Amino acid sequence: MIGSILEWLTSADTWSGDSGLGARLVQHLWYSLLAVVIAAVIAIPLGLWVGHTGRARWLVTLANSLRAVPTLGLLFAVALWLGPKFTSDLAFLIPSVVVLVVLVIPPILSGVYAGVEAVDPAARDAARGMGMTGAEVVRQVEIPNALPLMLSGLRSAFLQVIATATVAAYVGLGGLGRYLIDGLKTGDYVSTAGGALVVSLLALAVDGVLALIQRLVVSPGLTGKASLTRRRGMSAVSAEVASSDGGSPLPETNRRISS
Structure with a gap:
């Protein structure tokens, strides 16, 4: 079975044509990206507002309850x-995107809200004491400090939408879900397993790219790397001082005690 899947994945026929693996992969990415962008446009401002003002926290609870649908x-x-309201391919695209947007709003909204709420109140007070407006506090204090949790929410959203976008094939849309639906219908279990494998690899690849972006844009001070590096540097200096002074980090004190 594994050999058949590898042969299917490496076959030129699998990748060629409008219904080939390459085209299906692009379609799947397009549906996923479209859904995440629309959800982010809705959830990020809403999460910033709820986290900044502390009002309407029930919206976050309501959004999380949608996960059970x-x-x-x-x-x-x-x-x-x-x-029935559309006559073109939008009749398949719009329902699928709407459902995917509903699916990915909760992790984005929760990540943004949790990140903003976790900002140290002293940092907010200091910013207001410097004369910053509410919008400036959001832009210059809360968003930079909330960035790790915001990006974690986006990563979770991408993983969920890539895995779930396969259901779009049930209503006639394309994407990698076609291999799962059509393969099960025709008994072609090699293409079914191959399509599922590609979906998994795609999700891992996208998550890896987002993890790299998160590592580049998040301040080391927010991840604890800066303090860890500083502690290591101080330890190295202490060890060097101790070794140059006969192995004792406090030679003067030791001499006084012994005398």
Whole structure:
């Protein structure tokens, strides 16, 4: 079975054409990116507002409750409601994107809200004491400090949407889900397993890229790396002083005690 999957993945026929693996991969990424961008436009400002003002925290709870909604059932309901209103491929695209947006709003909103709420109140007070407005406090204090949790929420959203975008194939859309749906229907389990493997690898690759971006844009002071480096440097200096003074970090004190 593994050999058949590898042969399927490396076959030129698998990658060629409008319905080939390359085209399906691009479609899957497009659906996922579109859903995350729309969800971020909604969830990031909302999370900043809730975290900054402390109002309407119930919105975060409500968004998290949406995680319990069955994705496939919601997809069929939205498709039956919105599908007949469109005559083009939008009849398949819009219901799928709506469902994916509902799916990825909770992790983004929770990450932004939790990051802003966790900002040290002393930092906010100091910023206001310097004469910053509320908007300036958000931009220059809260967002930089909340960035690790905000990016963690985005990473979680991408992982969920890439894994779940396969359900779009149930309503006639493309993407990697076609290999799973069509393969199960025709009994082609090699393409089914191959498609599932590609979805998993794609999710891991995207998460790796986002982890690298997070490492580059987040201040080392917020990750603890700066303090760790500083402690190591101080330890190295202490060890060097001790070795140059006969192995005792406090030679004067030792001499006084012995005398």
